[in-house]
Amino acid sequence: MSEALVSVEDLSISYASEAGDVQALRHANLEARKGEVIGIVGESGCGKSTLASAFINLVAPNAKVTSGAIRFQGKDILKLLESQKRQIRGRHIAMIFQDPMMAFNPVLPLGEQLIDFQEHRHDVPRSEKRARATAMLERVGIPDPAYNLGRFVHELSGGMRQRVAIAAALLMTPEILVADEPTTALDVTMEAQIIHLLRELRSDHDGAIIVITHHLGLIGELCDRVYVMYAGEVVEEGRTEDIYHNPRHPYTKALIDCDPAHLDEPVAFLPTIPGRLPDLVALPSGCSFADRCPIVQERCRTTSPRMIETGPQHRARCHEALR
Amino acid sequence: MSSVASLHSRSVWRTLAADPLGLMGATLVGLFVLMALFAPLLAPYDPLKIDVANKFAGASLKHLAGTDQLGRDLLSRIIYGARTALGISLLATGLAGAIGLLLGLIAGYGPRWLDAILVLCFDSVSSLPMIMFALAVITVLGPSVTTLVLVIVLISIPGYARFIRAQTLSLARSDFIMAERVMDASHLRIILRHLLPNVIGQLLIILSMDIPVVIMLEAGLSYLGFGVRPPTPSWGNILYDGYVSLRQSPFMVVAAGMPLVLATLGFTFLGEALRDAFDPRLQLKVLK
Amino acid sequence: MTALYEVSKLSVDLLASGNGLCAQLIQRHLTINILQDIDISIAAGEILGVVGESGSGKTTLARSMLGLQPVSGGTMCFDGREVASRTDFSNLRRNSAFMFQDPVASLSPRMKVGALVVEPLVIQRRPMANAAEKAKELLERVGLPASIAGRFPHELSGGQARRVCVARALALNPRLVIADEPTAGLDVSVQGEILNLMTGLKKTLGLAFMIITHNLAMVRHVSDRIAILYLGRLMETGPTREVFARPAHPYTRSLIASEPQPDPRKRRVDLAIKGEIPSVLARPPGCAFHTRCTLAQQRCKEESPLPQSLPGGRTVRCHFPEQQPSTT
Numbered sequence: 001m002s003e004a005l006v007s008v009e010d011l012s013i014s015y016a017s018e019a020g021d022v023q024a025l026r027h028a029n030l031e032a033r034k035g036e037v038i039g040i041v042g043e044s045g046c047g048k049s050t051l052a053s054a055f056i057n058l059v060a061p062n063a064k065v066t067s068g069a070i071r072f073q074g075k076d077i078l079k080l081l082e083s084q085k086r087q088i089r090g091r092h093i094a095m096i097f098q099d100p101m102m103a104f105n106p107v108l109p110l111g112e113q114l115i116d117f118q119e120h121r122h123d124v125p126r127s128e129k130r131a132r133a134t135a136m137l138e139r140v141g142i143p144d145p146a147y148n149l150g151r152f153v154h155e156l157s158g159g160m161r162q163r164v165a166i167a168a169a170l171l172m173t174p175e176i177l178v179a180d181e182p183t184t185a186l187d188v189t190m191e192a193q194i195i196h197l198l199r200e201l202r203s204d205h206d207g208a209i210i211v212i213t214h215h216l217g218l219i220g221e222l223c224d225r226v227y228v229m230y231a232g233e234v235v236e237e238g239r240t241e242d243i244y245h246n247p248r249h250p251y252t253k254a255l256i257d258c259d260p261a262h263l264d265e266p267v268a269f270l271p272t273i274p275g276r277l278p279d280l281v282a283l284p285s286g287c288s289f290a291d292r293c294p295i296v297q298e299r300c301r302t303t304s305p306r307m308i309e310t311g312p313q314h315r316a317r318c319h320e321a322l323r
Numbered sequence: 324m325s326s327v328a329s330l331h332s333r334s335v336w337r338t339l340a341a342d343p344l345g346l347m348g349a350t351l352v353g354l355f356v357l358m359a360l361f362a363p364l365l366a367p368y369d370p371l372k373i374d375v376a377n378k379f380a381g382a383s384l385k386h387l388a389g390t391d392q393l394g395r396d397l398l399s400r401i402i403y404g405a406r407t408a409l410g411i412s413l414l415a416t417g418l419a420g421a422i423g424l425l426l427g428l429i430a431g432y433g434p435r436w437l438d439a440i441l442v443l444c445f446d447s448v449s450s451l452p453m454i455m456f457a458l459a460v461i462t463v464l465g466p467s468v469t470t471l472v473l474v475i476v477l478i479s480i481p482g483y484a485r486f487i488r489a490q491t492l493s494l495a496r497s498d499f500i501m502a503e504r505v506m507d508a509s510h511l512r513i514i515l516r517h518l519l520p521n522v523i524g525q526l527l528i529i530l531s532m533d534i535p536v537v538i539m540l541e542a543g544l545s546y547l548g549f550g551v552r553p554p555t556p557s558w559g560n561i562l563y564d565g566y567v568s569l570r571q572s573p574f575m576v577v578a579a580g581m582p583l584v585l586a587t588l589g590f591t592f593l594g595e596a597l598r599d600a601f602d603p604r605l606q607l608k609v610l611k
Numbered sequence: 612m613t614a615l616y617e618v619s620k621l622s623v624d625l626l627a628s629g630n631g632l633c634a635q636l637i638q639r640h641l642t643i644n645i646l647q648d649i650d651i652s653i654a655a656g657e658i659l660g661v662v663g664e665s666g667s668g669k670t671t672l673a674r675s676m677l678g679l680q681p682v683s684g685g686t687m688c689f690d691g692r693e694v695a696s697r698t699d700f701s702n703l704r705r706n707s708a709f710m711f712q713d714p715v716a717s718l719s720p721r722m723k724v725g726a727l728v729v730e731p732l733v734i735q736r737r738p739m740a741n742a743a744e745k746a747k748e749l750l751e752r753v754g755l756p757a758s759i760a761g762r763f764p765h766e767l768s769g770g771q772a773r774r775v776c777v778a779r780a781l782a783l784n785p786r787l788v789i790a791d792e793p794t795a796g797l798d799v800s801v802q803g804e805i806l807n808l809m810t811g812l813k814k815t816l817g818l819a820f821m822i823i824t825h826n827l828a829m830v831r832h833v834s835d836r837i838a839i840l841y842l843g844r845l846m847e848t849g850p851t852r853e854v855f856a857r858p859a860h861p862y863t864r865s866l867i868a869s870e871p872q873p874d875p876r877k878r879r880v881d882l883a884i885k886g887e888i889p890s891v892l893a894r895p896p897g898c899a900f901h902t903r904c905t906l907a908q909q910r911c912k913e914e915s916p917l918p919q920s921l922p923g924g925r926t927v928r929c930h931f932p933e934q935q936p937s938t939t
Contacts (some may be wrong), residue, residue, distance in 0.1 A: 043798035044769075048862075159887055187664035187825055196882045214798065217828075217871025221878055240875040258799040261828035262873055266852060268810065270803035270832055289794035300888045480897040505677055505709045507701055508734045520721040 004031035004071075005208045006055075006093075006176055011068035011316040013050050013059060021280040024050040026232045027067070029307075032176065032208035037198075039223035039240065041253045044256070047232040047278045052212045054078065056095050057085045072176070091120045094174035098181035100165035103186055104153040105196035110164055111149030117171045140197060158192035166197065175207035182211070183218055185263045195221045216259045218243060225313070228252045231288040234307075238314035246307075250293045287319070295320055345596025351589025355582075359406040366399035371555045379572040389578065391561070392568045397578050400556040405582065407468075407557045407563060415472045419479035420530045422524070426480065427487025428514055432495050438488070445481035453478055460551045471550045472610035475537055490522045532594030535587040542583055558583045613691070614652035615819050616676070616787055621649040621685035623668070623675050623843075638879060643891050645671050646843045649685070650918065650926070653787065656817040658810070660830030660851065662866070665838035666888050669823045672840070674791050676821075677709055690786075705735060707781035710790040714772035718764035724750075724775055731782040749778040770801040777808060781816075789821045794829055806833050824849030827870050831855055836924075839863050842888060842899040845918065851926030859927040862900045897928065906931055 013025040025047040032038045042048050051137055053059050054070060057077060069076035077088055097103055104113055114133035115126065124132075130149070137145035140163040153161060162182060169177055179198070183191040199222060202209060211222055219240060226243045228236040228251065236249040247253040256262055257271045274290035278284050284291070286301040293300065299319055308321040358365060374394035383389070389397050430441040457474045464470045494500060495518070503513050538558075544550035545559025546566075553560055558579050565575030623646040644790055646668045653659045663669040674680040676687065678700030687694045691701045708731075711717035718727050722756035725746040732739050739745050747757040753774040764772060773793065780788050792803040793809065810833060812818050824830055830837055831851060838848040839862065847860040858864045886903045889895055895902050901911040918928045 043800060157887055166853060187888075188827065189664060189869045190887065191871065192879065192882060192884065195871060195879075211675070216799075216873035220873040220875045223875075236681045244874055245876075246740035256798065256873065259804055259873055260802075260830070260832050261870060263832065266832050266855075269807050272807070274802035498711045498713055499719045501679070501735075502709070502711060502717040503719070503730075505680065505704060506731045506732075506734050507704050512734065516722075517719045521719075 003033065006070065006072045007031035008051070008054075009069050009071060011051075011054065011070065012066040013047075013054060013063050014066055015060065016062045016064065017281070021064075022280045023283060024063075024232050024280060025054070028229075028234050030227050030234060030237065032210055034208060035202070035206060036225065037202055037209040037211060037223045039219040039226040040229060040320045041214065041216065041219050041226060041227035041255075043214055043277075045231065045280070046229040048212050048229055049180070050232075051229075052095075054179060055176070055178045055210065056089055057095055058089075065294065080199075087120075091172060092174055093176045093178065093308075094169035094172045096162070096165050096169050096177065096179040096182045098184050100158075100161040101153060103165045103168060104161075106153055109150050109152060114149065114164075114168055114171060117168050120172070133167075133171060136171050137164065140164070140170075140201075141193070143169070152318050159193065162186065162190075162194055163197065166194075166201070170201070170205070177205065177207065178208065178210045178212065180212045181214070182214065184213070191218075198222060216256065217261055228255070231283075232280060233288060233317060235289070235318070236316040237307075238311070238316075242311060242314045246311075246314075247309045248314065248321040249289075249317055249318045250295055250320075251289050252316075254292075254294075287317075295323075342596045342599065344592045345600070348589045348592025348596055349595075351585055352593050355405050355409060355586050355589065358402050359409040362402050362406050366396075366402045368396035368399045370395060370399040370403040371554055372396070380566065389572065389574050391564055391575055392571070397561070397575065400561055401558070401578060401582050403556040404558045404561060404579070405586070407551055407555060408538045408541060408583075408586065410587060411468065411472060411475075411541045411551075412534045414477040415537050416479065416530045416533055418453055418472070419476045420483055420526060422476070423480045423483025424487050424519075424526060427484040428491055428518060428522075430484065431488040431491025432510070432514060432518060441484070442488070443483055448477065449481040457544065458549065461544075466549050466552060468551055468555075471541060471544060474544075479533065479537075483526065483529070487522055487526060490525065494518055494521055528594060528598045531590065531597055534594070535590040538583070538586055538590070613654065613688060613690070615655045615657075616821075617652040617688045618676060619650050619686055619688075621651075621672075621675065621687065622647045622683050623671055623680060624683040625671075634820050636833055644843065644894065646675070648918070649845050651845070651848070653819050653821055655786065655819050656813055657836065658813055658820040658822060658834045660834030660837040661821060661823045661840060662825065662827060662837055663823075664825055664888050666842070666891065667840040668843040668891075669840050670791060671843075673709065673791060673821070673823055676789065677704060677707065702875060705783060706785055707787040707789065708783065708785045708792060710776050710780055710788060712792040712795050714769070714776045715764050715767065717776060718772070718779075720764055722758065722763075724762050724764070724767070724856050727764070728760075728775060728778045728782060730859075731779060735783065737783070749782055750775075752781060752790060770804060773797065773805050774808070777805070777812075781812070784816075785818070787819045787821065789823070791823045792826075793822060793824070802829070809833070818889065827866060833835045839866070842894065843891065844928060845926075846847050846900065846929070847925070847927045849921070850923065853923055853925060857933070858919060859925065859932040860900075861904050861906050861931075861933070864933070865903075865905075898928075 008028055008030045011028045012023070013026060014021040014023045019053040028047070034284070040048050040051060050059070050063070059065070065078055070078055072092065077085065104110065111130065111133060114136070115129045116131045118124065118132065119131070119270045133149060134145045137148060142148050142160060142163055145320065156164065182198070183194050186194060195218065198209065211218060213219065223240050226238065226240050227234050228243065228249065230251045236243060236247065236252045243252060246255060247256060254273045258273060260270060260279060271290055278288050278291065286303055287293070287305050290296050297319060305317050305319045307317050309315050310321050372395060374390065377390050378392055379390065379396040387530060391397055391400070426441060432439045456478065460474050461470055500513060500517060503517055541550055541557065542559035542562065545557040546563045548563070550559055551557035560577035562583070565579055568575060622644070624642045625645050626642055648720045649672060651659070661669050661672065671680055675682050678694070689706070694700055694703050723745060728746050728749045729739065729742050732745065743760070746760050750757055750759060755771065755774050755778065759771065767775060790809070795807055797805065806829065809820055813820060822830060822834060834851050836849060837851045837854055839846045839860065841862050847854060847858070847863045854863060855867065858867055866885035868879065872878065884903055889902060897913050898904070898911040898916050901907040904911065908931070916928050916930045919932070920926050921932070
């Protein structure tokens, strides 16, 4: 097993609000290794978007890092100067967004922008950058790439835009590619194609891919390892296979049960998770899932559980993880 | 508007209070409104009373702001001038806003052919050079307060109507209006219960930001002799009198200019603060 | 089983016209065919899932069924009577409700929930002894506390806003509810609650639903029958269970095979479908799907297939439908 390319260590981020500090991310630990695709999965309010913005160092102005670090190449990227942060963002860590429209300037042709994305390669002549852009569009499956270089972002369909966004990210030759809900805005047939493309890319991409999503299908299709998040915490981590077939945290189990794609036979009533997310301003003293947990015990309400090793590379934040 | 107020009022006041310029604007506007309302109580003299013996008197305890070329008390004239300025600007923007609102709603929600005709009218009026148009109307109808208000209303309607039309057009396509149509709500109900409450707030902000413009326009036209007729005190014609007698008493121009500048600034600050307070993006930040 | 709502041979053409005064006066139009030959029927107490990708015309279908979109051909019958005139559609809309994809956007932003849920009754001038009581009753029916009546739409969570829309849909005791992507934007743990609420209402009130969606995994569990729409043509219809077990149309097969699997052991190895749905402005001749179909023959490029019936109440529009039990 190779060593971690990037690691998040004990990271906590909170947002200032009128009601008090919203503890959006609490003591998160995770790492991504070379050549690996990791998934971060959870529902709204679980802290995955906060984590995504921390990776590219673009936390909201009212956010505060209260503990921890993100280590990349021996440095804590959260503590860099603004200019160094920008350099990391442009060259080492790239991001694919849910809405690829956001990644492009609407009034510049795509070709110009794809050339600009290679800004850090000062020694390469412009014509070669253009050739690389064309080759990359071809690589991500854009038909007639030379023609499409001259088009504008609004002229492309959703699926094409996401392909171009992926091409743009790859042109920066990043060590880490963060994909935040890369297929949520797409139809199912386009989604399958983007998944296919990302899967192909991992063979030529020697860095790590971090997929952030609420969609278990995307995790199952794409990821080697998964981190399951709930209410700002990583509640379970492990190989996708182990997480899906042998979930140790009751939330993970409930989440998988809720996904209609998980059920082979049609059912009359779909499973749900009763109750609601705890208030992130005033968190309960024990486990954050206690109120919704089907196997809740007395101690769950008083002491918050630690991560417990339940198998090789498999840990869960639950008192009952080993039952 | 009542539901708008109940929805936003608390945070709107909080945002306003937190903005020093807004607070200053509100104070200035408040002072001018009080001045206009209680002019007869506040003014030490009758603003029309001529006292030629005392012309061009400087500031003294007797005449705090001095007197003009006919010996009339300037402070009293300025206080009554606030009445003229506020009265004309409120009446004109109110009328223009109401008519603009109605036409804008019709153009934005009504049949497309009607919209096309209305837009053509708005464009034609706004393409006329403003001052030329004003002078032409005044020449035909003769200068009077009524003509002045009429001119200002005519000039301002297209702007408001276009704004409301644009808002209405985008709202009319929105899901909630579509939902009302699915429920077979009458057009009148859609316009009054659903479109109006959603456009009126922004219109009021625009109107409040236009009041200083109208105050300036009134002063400008009165200065040129096309607005309020001389004996009636208006900041514009006080300014003109001061300009004519600049040699004898430079003080008059300052005395008439000051309230004009302060009123304009006050309304502008207040309008901007209101806009910021109602801005949905800022609103979101407050709620979070 | 008699149909509550029956649509036959429905076609919709959209007029692409200019917006300016000149264009309005000259009336020069370009017609774009959006839907053609759509046959759909919904029985009382049945949930029909209409599945299609964006651009398939599924929203246009819903809008024309409610009389919000002029149609260029075909007939529609509600409760055995033809719906054609304005009054027919008014009458139809009194007996049906539409739920929008974005629940918050479909609620008037300056009105409170209590007023919003009883609005259909106010519009139809139904007698209501006490509006607040009625609102409370409707909100309770969808599992919401009465206290929510005092909130504005933007103060609701995604799941609550959905429920408010369901409550409003129920106000007139409709017989048919058309729901556009009823679970869009909801977390999976909440999605089930809304769908269970709908299936519960179907059972207790005998309500019929038409669910428009692109989420196959969801309709599979909820709907009794499904209709697959592609580029304005109905590709396949039939009972959900059978269509999923033995999809007859290559498009249905590739849709099912595209659905991402949460189980890493069932990873899709090869791509079931390539390319994108063509634009309605450049509709391919022959079968609409031939440009992406792996089984396309010369005939598919030239001749548009007609719908044909299969046993078990199914129809398929393909020259070479799969009739063997498939293993996928």
